Amino acid sequence: MNKNRKYLVTAALPYANNFIHIGHIAGAYLPPDIFVRYKRLIGEDVIFISGSDEHGTAIEMASITEKISPREIIDRYHFANQKAFKDLGINFDIYSRTSNKIHHETAQEFFLNIFNKNILIEKTEKQLFSEKENRFLADRFVTGTCPVCGYEEARGDECPNCGSNLSPLELINPRSKITGDIPLVKESTHFYFPLGDFQNDLSDWLNGKKGWKQNVINYCKGWLKAGLRDRAISRDLDWGVKIPLKGYDGKVIYVWFEAPIGYISATKELFIERNEPEKWKDYWQNKDTKLIHFIGKDNIVFHSIIFPAMLMAHGDYILPDNVPANEFMNIGGEKLSKSKGNGILVKDITEKFSPDVIRYTLSSNFPETKDSEFTWKDLQVKNNSELAGILGNFVNRTVVFAKNKFDNKIPDLNKLSPADEVIFNYFKSQSGKLDELYDSFRFREALHNTMDCARAANKYFNDNEPWKSVKTDPEKCGSVIRVCLELCHSIAILINPFLPFTSEKILRILNVTDKDLKWQNIGKTVLVTGNSLGENMILFPQIEDSEIQKLEQQLEDGESVKSAPTHKALPQGIITVEDFKKVSLKVARVIECVPVPKSKKLLKLKLKIGDSEKQIVSGISEYYKPDELIGKLIVVVNNLVPSKLMGVDSDGMLLAAKLNGELRIVTIDGDIETGADVN
């Protein structure tokens, strides 16, 4: 192993406008923590960097809507998330933040470096300018009428109704979202990063990469194939890193460009704290350092295309050695997305379960090759039958035995029996296998192999039956228990990357320090005959069904769309009566019907349903004239979530049959009161 090699490990910078949830942890934070802990056990030089990403329109917007300063927003999430990581034992060397001065300086230096090399392109474009605020308005700060659908609250970047991509200049009657005043059109200059210029270099660089995960490679190839385009790297915004040039007041560096530089700033900050202000260069400017970015798949393009291109442009820094991106972890079949608000937040789960139980459950099901699923039931099963049953039980039965039969002291071990040799050798060979697994980022399999050691230890205990030999051959019994105690110590090393808290507890139970907590000591004897053991404790208390049921219930209540497989093993596409009953079908009479202006297919219908009236929009004007429909009795889905089509409210859907370009509306045979249920 190359002794000079250093590792610079980063975890994605979480955006400071939300709380971290367990999907993030499984994707981008726990894997690097495990990796780093392993590397330290084998004695490698590693630093582990992350921090909050604290700039950008979303945060400035949030500060405006909540009527507090951006600083208050980012403080709230930065400190909460910092604590969340700590509670889970995710130990960054530094968890910095991009609002720090050193980051602003570093990002500006980076910008100037490539600006001075004439790499950046300047483009002047027309943009909306607010006189009242004396600044240009970023896309999201403009609101107005959508030119496509007529919706009056369209945003500058897109219309939330019809989904059209817009530019603020296209809006009819644009207004500032902040002050409401009417902006002027002025010319504004922006910088662009010519990504396309790096296409070939990136391509060559990526092609030379060995051992990258297939999903990452595929994703990059897709981008390269589509061709890389210039990307704006400045924005008209207050909240961010200022463009360090004269004449660019009110402009900041676009957050996508500035945020990843945060990895560099954070490294600088770390070594300033350590009183070695130049040492960061040993990592960022040292060809022997391996830079590894742990991220979720949504971040692949930034870490394997854009940031490397930036680093190439700058020239003084190393490029990533690997970008082991994970997929997503879902919950109950739903994506753990912060925008949907249905994730399990770290701050909530750590109140209920110990960090190692959470770490174990997530690790055993990391989304390494595809999206994976988290369930509370799974957490319970993992705790009760694996952690408690296999690992906790082995430590406990060994220590209790020593306590009861050997006065809580470590018995002697004279000569290793063949069985002792076998178990120690097994541990050693497992540790070798684990080396490969860790280095190829296969943590799930690594955990499995780690647990195999605990299984083997239990088997050793069973096979050697110390409860029998204690009566017939106390010396032999003592050596068996001694071996088991040594195995406990080895297990403390083996599980350390995954279960650091438990690892430490085992050391305390064995009454030893962490001086022998080294990878090379796996399968070796390190304890001292005659020393007393510490106080025993139950490592993993059982988790009761009732506790899990409560959490499952909460999840279901909190999220109505959760797919609850009450009837399992139904053939695909088959639904239950309950499923069907969710749909409320009603008879309705068409009382008004007009085309939606500018639309090709849409008709707006006013319906009478019992005593109420409602409006729906239907894409049937190619088949029916408005007049044909008035007075007809039709069937509508009455409990559909309301939506807007081209800016027109639609609160339901009519039923129609369609085949090969023919479309016929479902009508009622004879007369019946509107509002009647259809089933």
Add this chain to the structure above:
RNA sequence: GCCGGGAUAGCUCAGCUGGUUAGAGCGUCGGAAUCAUAAUCCGUAGGUCGGGGGUUCAAGUCCCUCUCCCGGUACCA
């Protein structure tokens, strides 16, 4: 609609460049043991690898097609 990614034992997941009887953990069932948190150990059963077609001496693994699910995109009966 289009572009990606999926669909493998009851559950959660492995299966790299195609190669002997398709794997693991947990769960099930049976047995052994009783030191231990009713925790362990051994053994058993379980899959026509989403459906259909094709290439090949040989396909879960390659090609075509269909169905369903998940992302991204799109004026959605």
